[in-house]
Amino acid sequence: MRREEIIPSAARLTNSLRDLGYDFSNAIADLIDNSVTAGAGKVGITFHFDGPESWIRIVDDGSGMTGASVSEAMRLGTAQDYGEGDLGKFGLGLKTASLSQCRRISVASRTDPNRRTIEVRRLDLDHVTATDRWEILHLTGAERPEPLIAPLRESTGTVVMWEDLDRILSFRDPWGGWAQKYLMALAEQLDRHLGMVFGRFISGLARRRKKLHITINGTPVEAWDPFVRAEPRVESLPVGEFPVAGGLVRFSPFVVPAQREFSSDAAWRRASGPQNWNRQQGFYVYRADRMIQSGGWSRMRTQDEHTKLARASLEFWPDLDDAFEINISKMRVRLPEELREQLNRPVADLLKRAQERYRGGDKKKSPRPRPPSEPPPPSPSPNGGATPPSAGGERRGAEPVGKPSTTGTHGGGGSIGNGVVSPPASRSGGPGPRVSAPPAVATALQRAAERAGQSDALGLILDELRREDPEVAREFGL
Ligand SMILES: Nc1ncnc2c1ncn2[C@@H]1O[C@H](COP(=O)(O)OP(=O)(O)OP(=O)(O)O)[C@@H](O)[C@H]1O
Numbered sequence: 001m002r003r004e005e006i007i008p009s010a011a012r013l014t015n016s017l018r019d020l021g022y023d024f025s026n027a028i029a030d031l032i033d034n035s036v037t038a039g040a041g042k043v044g045i046t047f048h049f050d051g052p053e054s055w056i057r058i059v060d061d062g063s064g065m066t067g068a069s070v071s072e073a074m075r076l077g078t079a080q081d082y083g084e085g086d087l088g089k090f091g092l093g094l095k096t097a098s099l100s101q102c103r104r105i106s107v108a109s110r111t112d113p114n115r116r117t118i119e120v121r122r123l124d125l126d127h128v129t130a131t132d133r134w135e136i137l138h139l140t141g142a143e144r145p146e147p148l149i150a151p152l153r154e155s156t157g158t159v160v161m162w163e164d165l166d167r168i169l170s171f172r173d174p175w176g177g178w179a180q181k182y183l184m185a186l187a188e189q190l191d192r193h194l195g196m197v198f199g200r201f202i203s204g205l206a207r208r209r210k211k212l213h214i215t216i217n218g219t220p221v222e223a224w225d226p227f228v229r230a231e232p233r234v235e236s237l238p239v240g241e242f243p244v245a246g247g248l249v250r251f252s253p254f255v256v257p258a259q260r261e262f263s264s265d266a267a268w269r270r271a272s273g274p275q276n277w278n279r280q281q282g283f284y285v286y287r288a289d290r291m292i293q294s295g296g297w298s299r300m301r302t303q304d305e306h307t308k309l310a311r312a313s314l315e316f317w318p319d320l321d322d323a324f325e326i327n328i329s330k331m332r333v334r335l336p337e338e339l340r341e342q343l344n345r346p347v348a349d350l351l352k353r354a355q356e357r358y359r360g361g362d363k364k365k366s367p368r369p370r371p372p373s374e375p376p377p378p379s380p381s382p383n384g385g386a387t388p389p390s391a392g393g394e395r396r397g398a399e400p401v402g403k404p405s406t407t408g409t410h411g412g413g414g415s416i417g418n419g420v421v422s423p424p425a426s427r428s429g430g431p432g433p434r435v436s437a438p439p440a441v442a443t444a445l446q447r448a449a450e451r452a453g454q455s456d457a458l459g460l461i462l463d464e465l466r467r468e469d470p471e472v473a474r475e476f477g478l
């Protein structure tokens with residue numbers, strides 16, 4: 001039998017790969033996945049408006065890449081071995097995410113703090129289209145744009161720069177006010193998106209990674225906790241761990257406080273989330289602590305006003321990627337059928353409790369809400385889960401204005417049953433009556449923590465106190 005090798009058309013395929021379904025914020029998040037995997041502690045995103053010469057740049061202080069590695073990174077289908085908990089999977093994200101937004105991608109990288117060598121490669125869609133060849137360009141000396149290499153003069157790491165932003169700035173007047181405003185609006189939207197998607201990393205609560213500091217035009221992105229675990233009145237229901245396709249998925253349900261029960265109006269508004277209360281109810285699916293989906297009941301329920309206080313995390317690790325049908329843009333997952341079956345009962349319980357709370361039934365008949373806490377990482381298969389929407393929160397612009405007011409914390413739910421939802425032993429008691437207004441101590445603590453920018457820390461401290469010293473916590477209305 002004769003063989004014939006059919007090499008894909010570089011021009012056609014590269015252009016087709018622009019439309020895999022990324023939106024702007026998810027495209028940037030895909031690049032930050034790479035930075036996280038490279039061990040970065042800092043990621044800085046810069047929006048630079050300059051009409052048709054505008055650019056967007058992502059700088060990290062991760063391990064960086066050698067020249068050969070940068071070239072390999074530019075290949076569609078990078079050859080790569082992944083470690084447990086690595087966020088990469090397909091060897092495509094850098095290219096597909098970038099091409100979804102721009103025509104020219106430049107990557108600069110430096111690995112050695114003692115040597116000033118900076119390797120630069122460029123993937124230029126115009127070049128590929130014109131030549132129909134799988135070629136990248138090596139840039140040396142003055143060919144390398146200053147904003148691309150400047151961040152690497154002082155430190156190691158990687159810079160990805162997007163130019164020719166045809167999918168972002170397709171305005172008739174590229175210098176016009178609309179174009180500039182649009183770029184600023186994108187920066188604001190990105191702020192909210194990253195605060196949510198990388199919330200656990202920013203808070204230092206991701207289980208296998210160090211704390212991540214993200215800035216947009218120099219302003220820090222704050223973590224957003226969908227489960228508002230720093231709020232004294234949040235209620236965590238029993239956590240379940242469900243076997244799926246040889247791994248485990250952890251389900252941590254929460255009933256978040258009703259508006260009247262929040263410690264402050266600002267905290268309530270911030271807790272609303274990018275898509276607001278109704279649409280932020282539902283599952284938050286986390287893959288290796290990175291949020292993939294935020295809100296929605298994945299066709300198990302509808303988003304009803306009466307259940308809007310119900311939110312739950314679903315956490316899995318990449319060993320379950322196939323079961324969750326993770327896609328290239330990592331923007332959505334499908335819940336495996338065997339998981340849906342196991343979730344039916346606990347989801348029904350969660351919605352029932354959320355409805356009671358919504359109707360104000362909390363005062364009379366509810367047991368004291370269980371305090372939230374972060375359960376120990378499950379073994380053998382870890383979990384995580386959440387879904388990212390793409391907007392919400394406060395303002396930030398290309399030249400950032402202000403910053404989000406409150407930071408949420410992350411903690412888990414109760415203890416972990418084995419395949420079945422079970423109440424955490426340490427939390428089963430304490431049915432004492434609950435005061436309906438947030439107690440003064442709790443509110444004062446909350447506000448002080450906000451002012452000090454330490455809401456995350458307060459959430460953790462309260463978790464600990466409720467778990468270890470429930471009597472004291474109760475006495476002070478915590
Ligand atoms: N910021 C970075 N720092 C260090 N290495 C990087 C960086 N960005 C990309 N790389 C390298 O380039 C490779 C290709 O990245 P790319 O995002 O295209 O694919 P991936 O991360 O392996 O998989 P996925 O398609 O799931 O994102 C990565 O596997 C990594 O080795």
Ligand SMILES: [Mg+2]
Pocket residue numbers: 030033034087088089092093094
């Ligand atoms: Mg990647």
